[in-house]
Amino acid sequence: MLRLFHRCVRDHRVTTHLFLTARAFGANGVIYSGLRDSQLEDRILRTVDVWGGPFHVEFHENWKQAVANWKKKGGEVIHLTMYGLPLESAIKGIKDSSRDKLVIVGGAKVPLEVYELSDWNVSISNQPHSEVSALSIFLHELFEGKELSKAFKDAKIRIMPQRKGKKVVEL
Numbered sequence: 001m002l003r004l005f006h007r008c009v010r011d012h013r014v015t016t017h018l019f020l021t022a023r024a025f026g027a028n029g030v031i032y033s034g035l036r037d038s039q040l041e042d043r044i045l046r047t048v049d050v051w052g053g054p055f056h057v058e059f060h061e062n063w064k065q066a067v068a069n070w071k072k073k074g075g076e077v078i079h080l081t082m083y084g085l086p087l088e089s090a091i092k093g094i095k096d097s098s099r100d101k102l103v104i105v106g107g108a109k110v111p112l113e114v115y116e117l118s119d120w121n122v123s124i125s126n127q128p129h130s131e132v133s134a135l136s137i138f139l140h141e142l143f144e145g146k147e148l149s150k151a152f153k154d155a156k157i158r159i160m161p162q163r164k165g166k167k168v169v170e171l
Contacts, residue, residue, distance in 0.1 A: 005107035006034035029056035052152025084121030
């Protein structure tokens with residue numbers, strides 16, 4: 001996942017939630033542009049250390065170069081936007097492609113270039129809502145719900161599901 005235009009003070013919670021959602025819902029890592037935020041990176045890497053991975057965080061000052069590098073390696077780019085093709089009509093074509101996927105979610109106003117550089121512009125409804133919800137719905141559809149029962153490698157703790165109460169097991 002590529003998070004565009006992170007702003008440390010204004011976006012720290014949303015970007016953290018995007019990264020945690022990406023990890024929990026099956027992404028291998030995240031790239032972000034905007035302002036470098038070492039505290040954000042540390043928070044996410046501490047989470048990966050305790051809850052398992054693999055999952056990586058990369059900062060790229062130039063988001064266009066990150067997209068170009070991704071495409072140069074043969075990957076495709078999916079931009080989540082309320083202006084794109086409906087998810088339900090685009091998801092089959094996206095899943096049918098064996099290419100690695102870079103999912104872009106915006107921050108501040110997304111430039112037209114993002115729409116033009118993307119292989120897919122996909123909408124999760126045509127209504128305003130959170131980029132966190134868009135990412136989670138997209139990944140859920142992409143992985144067909146299998147991400148909900150994913151076991152993470154090298155986890156130090158795990159939640160044991162139960163009807164009432166809380167049970168955390170140290171591994």
